[in-house]
Structures are given as C-alpha cells and as structure tokens.
Amino acid sequence: MTRLGYGEQIRRWRVEKFKKRASLINAGLSDVTVITAGSKAEGLTCVYESDRDDLLVLEGILCVEAGISLQTIPDGIGVYRMDTHAYSGHCRLLLERQTRKHFETIYNALFDNGQGDILLSSSLFLDELSAYIPTDSSVVNHERAGPSLPRSIGGEPHTVMVCALRCHCPSILQRWASRPRHWPSPVLVQKVVSLGANVTAVGFKESEYKHMEWRIGFNTGESELMNNLNDTQAKVYVMLKMIVKDVLRPSQKEITSYVMKNIVLWQAERNPQNKFYAQSFLHWLHDGLRALRTAIVTQQLSYYMIPERNLMAASGLTYRQQSHWVEVITDMMAEGPRVILGLPKIRRAIVASPEPMLWYSMKRMELEMLELENMILNVSCLENGVLDAIRQEILRREMEILMGIQLWMSEEGCTVNALTDIRNRMLK
Template identity: 65%
Template structure:
C-alpha cells in the first residue's frame, strides 16, 4: 500500500471499533437501510450517475463550440461543472482559458522536438511545493503580445515569464461585454457575472508537458483507478496558472502547477456511491463549516474521496455503505482540521491536489 494509505482493509471488527455509533450490532442494519434511502433520493433528485455523465458531455460540447470561436485560446470547463456534480446555477462555473502557442516543459525535454511556432518555457520546480518558475527555453517566431509583456530578466542572464506581469497584461486586454460584469481579481481568477445570474471564474493558464512527473504518479500501487484511466490521466497532462505560493517573497515570479483535467477525469470515474459521498461532504462544507474554516476547500474533500477510492477495493463502495464512507470521510476531515495537514508534502496524508513533486493525489 502506498505511503499515507488509510488502512481501509481492516477486518469488520476493527471497523466497528472505529465507528461504534454507526457499526455496532444494533445499528449496522439500520445504517445500511438509511444509506440506501439517501442514495435513492439523491439519484432521483440530481446526483445519479446518468445525469452526471450527461452534464459532463454537455459542458464538453459547449467548450468545443466556444473554442471554435477563438483564435488564441482553448476553453475548458473545470471544477464541479466538469465533474458533473452541480446543477447549472448551483455554483460558479470555473473556466480555463489555455493560451495557444505556448508550452511549458519539465527539465530534460528537447525543445527541438517542439514546432517552431510555439513559445517554450522550462519549468524550474526548485521553489515552493506545487509551484514552479518559468524560464525562457526558446522563443517562437510570432510571440503573443501578453507573453512579451510578461517577460523579465532575473539578473543572472535568464529570461523569466513573470506571473504577475501576465495578469497585468491580461487586464489591459479585457473585452467590453455589456452582458458581463467583471469583479476584482482573485488570485489567478477573474470572476464575473453574466447577465446578473451566472457567476463565472475565468483562469488563464499555460499548457505543460511533464511526462516524468505524471509517470511517477502512474507508477504508484493502487486499487483504483484502473490502468486505462491512469494512462488517460497521464496523456491529459498539466497546466500552470499565474499565481505564486502564498507565503513566498517571490510569489510574483511563481506559477502554480495544476492537473484540473486529470482530476476531473478521476472524479468522473468515481462510482455512484463515491460521488455521492463527495457531494454530501461539499454540502456540509458549504452549510456548516464555512466561513469558520476558510482553508478547507473542495480540493481537500476531493483528496479524501480519492484516497478512499485509491486504497479500497471498489466492491466496498455501494449504496448500502454510503453512510459508512461518509462517516469515514468526516473523520478524516476532522483530522485535517485538527492537525492542519494541508501541506504540499508527500509525507503528509492530506496534501491537496498537488504534491510537492507536482502529482495528483490518487
């Protein structure tokens, strides 16, 4: 079992001891019965597997339409919408605007294998966990104006792509759209409201090619996901967004590494019970924990669910075990809050969507 495994393979007796309120002799059958009823209600109302997959496909279709109308970006829906877990107006719509003609690569990638019309930047990960700096490796023949304005020298002969300068350059290029009211910049995101009802978070990002990082993730032992999904996640690659580590004195130079498409693929392949546990945890976070625990975000909950799936045979996740896994997830969430295990460090169990070496969790 991988480092940080949660030990979900204990005997039934050990599980009863861990969760006496749910799994003693008198309440086990009742908990299973209630689990089944909750699962049935969620399926009928909004959270069944069929409706989740329908939502995912519709957002992908819409992304393809939007991208076909753009010459300089590829548009991708991210977050809960890409995972099919929320209704249309239930939460903000997170959208990635991936700049075309720019590629970030990890050390060791030969730039001569990349077409000359693409700006190539090398990822320097010797900074804070889950982040990197971008050093110019090879300029393209036709450079985008926002990239040109974001370049600077570090005093040692290197040309860097500065995240804060890119954000400044993007602000000057915001189109005028009377249907959209833009709000103050929030990290890498530019929030806005479309026609007064639809909240959208727009994040500009750059494509990354980092096969060695993802192969390290793929090589980890796991019960889940199956090999085919692991290979697909590796092929989906990664992105960087223009935001540095919060406590870094050089955060204006740093970029956050993220795997939003890979994580969405993992969540889309959770089974019905796993997805419902994730949805209930998010409801508890929104209605009961906010705003007292601002550091607890959806990706922390996602991390808990992915760890459950990774370290447990899939046969143990079914409608009658929903309350058990919800209780288990809440117990792990309490551990997160009490021990503040929110570091980007593989030595910690809960380290967010990005590990110190730049890997997704499961």
C-alpha cells in the same frame, strides 16, 4: 440525493453537454482552447448552482521540465523551462525560446532577473490579462481570486476564467502513475497521463517569490478521474461539500471543495472499488469527515497528484477555527445517520411528501436538461431559422413547466414568484 439532482443520469448529461459546449466554442478559436473545469466538468452541480469554471489554455506555448530537449518541440512553439526549486507543485518559468507570433499579455509579463535569465511573472501576467479582457455594460467583473478572473452577466452565476499554459512534466505524471493503488484502473491511469498538465498564474501564498511562481495543475486529468467515480463515491463528495458550505461555513476559503475532492480521490485509490456501494455511503461519509478532521488538526493534506504539496499549507486557519471545527465534526460523527439532517437541502427533501417530491424532481431535471440544451444553442453554428425554431420550442416547454410549478405553489399557499425567479431557484 438523486431526487435533488445528484443522480447518475443527470450527472452524465451535464458532463456531455458541457463537453459539447466547449467543443463548439473551440471550433471557432485558434489561439486559445477552452476547457470546462471544476464541478461543471464533473456534472456534480446544477446548471446555476455554482460558478462555471472555464480554463483558457493559450496555444503555441509549452512549459517543460528540465532535461527535455528543445529539438523535440516544433519550431513554431514558444518554450519556457520549469524551475521547480520552489514550493512543491509550483515552479518558475524561464524563457528558452520565443516565437515571432506571441501574446501581448505574455510579452509584457517578461522581466530580466539580473542574472541573465528572462522570467515570466505570474502577477504581471494577471495584471495584463485583467486589463486586456474586453467588457461591456452587461458584464460585471469581480475581485480577482488566485489565478481566476470571475465575472457575471446579469443575475447569472459567475463565470470564473483561468488562463493557463500547457505543461510537459512526464516525471511528475509517471511518479503519480507508478503508485501502488486499487483505483483507478491501468487504462484510466494512462489516459490521465496522456491528458498532460498545465500551469496557472499563482504562487505559493507564503513564498517570497510568489509574484513570479506558477502552480502546476491537472484539470482535465482530475475531471476524468472524478467522472469515473461510482455513484456512491460521487455522492460522498457532494455531501462533504455540503457539510463544509452549510455547517462549517468558512469565511476566507480556509477549507475549499478542492480539499474534499482530494479526500475522496485518496479514499478511492486506497480502497477496493467493491467496498463503495449504496449501503456503505454513511461509512465513507464518516471516513471522509475523519480525514477532514485530521487535516484540520494537523493542517496537512497531501495533494492527490503531487503528494509533496500540502493543500492545507497557508490555509489561514486560526487556532479558534481549528478547535471549533474539530468539535463540530466530532459531534457530527457521533450523530450517526442523523448527521445528514443537519444539511438544509437534505432535510427538506427528507421531510417532503414522497409523491410531490418525486414530481418536483422530475420537473426540475427536465427543466435543467432544457436549459443545458439552450446553453448549447447559444454557442452553436445553426442557421438562424433553425436556431430560432428550436429555441422557441425549448422556451415553450420551459414556460409550461414553470407555470405548472407556479400553480402548485399557489395551491400550497406559497408566495408565488415571477417565473424567472422560480426557474433560478429550481436550478440552483
């Protein structure tokens, strides 16, 4: 798995570079803060392997729990009170205080419920946002999914944008922090608490009032937790994601990678860290598969941050899917170590000759590092002359690597593709 791009070194490199990218972007913004979320923030996918999730947090607005005094919040900040009488992990937002300066998308999403309250509608907010986001001929907007607005430029993977509001919910975070646990450490627990929460514009699927509900999330805190998993735990998560994608192959997101993430976080919290080491990988992979099978059978999996929220609720799982997937997972668990041979990516790496595989792995890693550096340049503030010189050197080295791969493919009798195709395939 290290040779396939899931090792500790490249993982840390990705995390650092995506943090730097967000920092450079935010240096030029005032009303919005961009946060890298999902697998890119965790360093667990190659640069072109999956969507890039950008969380756009609107500044100057704060959502607060009941019982928090407005006197403690600066006058320049708009305040919404969280009504948590909704499905666990969700809330409705009631306007408490508006400021002179406000986002048009927010203002147009407000409505009177006829009972003297002004609420912020999640569905109206997304409608306004979809119409507001600028586009051009090179940008392709894709179908909206939950609170996200996916778009792509050219042939690159989707950039998934999710707009969020800051949320101050100390009671929820303290309930999480006070749980008895093996992991994370007290220091990390307090850091996660300090990172706070946000709400995104999506209600519970089966709620009668989903059009005005918002979901409470902890993106930055969860990324911090994932980045503190050890190498074995991170690889168990990656392998579980591969199994869902390549073996179970859900068609309507009945099971998502987020379910796998929560399974791994519960594993880490409930077991001593010294039990997670390289030789125990298969044990924890089987333990994760067992937890997934139980979640499918019972349609129950507690959200790691708010256990009362069931991640399998309204999943859309049919009885036929349940029966089939339970049978598949049971068979996989019975296979023992051979279970990993059912994954195309892993199987190809195992059957490949060691020396060429190692050479290819090193080239792929260098190519990705160069591509990440180029990503940073695209948002940097360097002078044009310096920028062009660095970019030319990166391009020169990328071409050198790709031509070497192209020559190797030709000598092996493979169909030789264009260099851009080779690059895209190597970085997926």
